[in-house]
Amino acid sequence: xxxxxxxxxxxxxxxxxxxxxxxxxxxxxxxxxxxxxxxxxxxxxxxxxxxxxxxxxxxxxxxxxxxxxxxxxxxxxxxxxxxxxxxxxxxxxxxxxxxxxxxxxxxxxxxxx
Amino acid sequence: xxxxxxxxxxxxxxxxxxxxxxxxxxxxxxxxxxxxxxxxxxxxxxxxxxxxxxxxxxxxxxxxxxxxxxxxxxxxxxxxxxxxxxxxxxxxxxxxxxxxxxxxxxxxxxxxxxxxxxxxx
Numbered sequence: 001x002x003x004x005x006x007x008x009x010x011x012x013x014x015x016x017x018x019x020x021x022x023x024x025x026x027x028x029x030x031x032x033x034x035x036x037x038x039x040x041x042x043x044x045x046x047x048x049x050x051x052x053x054x055x056x057x058x059x060x061x062x063x064x065x066x067x068x069x070x071x072x073x074x075x076x077x078x079x080x081x082x083x084x085x086x087x088x089x090x091x092x093x094x095x096x097x098x099x100x101x102x103x104x105x106x107x108x109x110x111x112x113x
Numbered sequence: 114x115x116x117x118x119x120x121x122x123x124x125x126x127x128x129x130x131x132x133x134x135x136x137x138x139x140x141x142x143x144x145x146x147x148x149x150x151x152x153x154x155x156x157x158x159x160x161x162x163x164x165x166x167x168x169x170x171x172x173x174x175x176x177x178x179x180x181x182x183x184x185x186x187x188x189x190x191x192x193x194x195x196x197x198x199x200x201x202x203x204x205x206x207x208x209x210x211x212x213x214x215x216x217x218x219x220x221x222x223x224x225x226x227x228x229x230x231x232x233x234x
Contacts (some may be wrong), residue, residue, distance in 0.1 A: 043117070043204045043225030044156060087156075098168040099144050099208060101223060103156040 004088045009108040012082075018075040020107050022088030025069040031090045033064060035073045036101070039084040044103070047073065047086075078111045085109075115139045117226035119205050125232045126195055134190045134229045136205030143209040145188045146223060147180065149173070149201040156204065162188065195233045202228040 005023040012018040024033065034049040048055055048062045050071075055062045061074040075082055087106040091099075118137045126132050138145050147159040161168040162180055170178075179191045188207075192199055206223040 038156070041150075041202060041228070043206070043227055044223075045225065046222035049222070098161040098163070099221075099223065100146065100158040100161055100169055100171075101148075101156075102158060103148075105155055 004090055004104055006086075006088050006104065006107045008105065009110065011110050011112055012075075012078045014080060014111055014113050015077055018073075018078040018082065018109055018111070020073040020075075020086050020088075020109065021070065022073070023070045024088070024090045027068050027090050028092075031092050033062065033068075033071050034089040034091050034101070035060070035062065036087045036089065036103075037084040038087070038106070039081075044087065044101075049091075078109075080111050080113065083109060083111045115224075117205055117207055117224050119203075119226040119229050121229060122227070123230045123232070125234065128197055128233055129194050132192050132195055132231065134192075134203050134205075134231070136188045136190070136207075136226055137186055138188055138205065138207030139224055140186075142207035142224075144168075144207060144221075144223075145180075145182070146206040146208075147190045148204045148206065148225075150204065150228075151198075151201045159190075192231075195231075197233050200231055200233045202230050204228045 032049050032051050035047040036044040038044045048057055048060050050062045050064055064071045085106040085108050087103050089101055120135045145162040148156050150156045158171050160170040160174045177193045181189050205226040208221045208223040
């Protein structure tokens, strides 16, 4: 699975959009970009995933660049409860994939009042 | 909303003792996983389990570790002889609803339990 690079930490004001970047310059054609988050030592929580098109769900939006070498997770109106470590994970789909997730260090997002 | 549950929430044991960590995955899920997180470090994959057998295991998952799905609901992780360095949070996860192909299930989102904190003294 391709390696990802994320900033160690970011701050965001409550109510503002939080934009979390991720670089995955070695991503290959059958690799998807996944985002999970972990709130204070709780179990990781799935947020969103995509291949090449932008995706949106009730939690967030995922913007993937045309060359797929980077992506941005957008939390449109961050709240204090969004304070967490956010993980960008690149993952293969396809035959024989057991579905394991390889976590990096992630970005610690601190939402401030 | 269905959720993965884990027991106990905290387990304290003496070095060399056996521990069994228990998980109840989401009903109708087909893929099961164990991960661990040593304090202050990243979440690490241990093992995946499908169709009553191990699909993949990491280097961490040595002969001291085993997994089992003894009945239709529980999924357990056993550490045969605990070491100090086994102290960590252990997370169980499950994914994949019944129906569809194996590949479809394998990349469904994983639902994680709240974890068991294992302390080895």
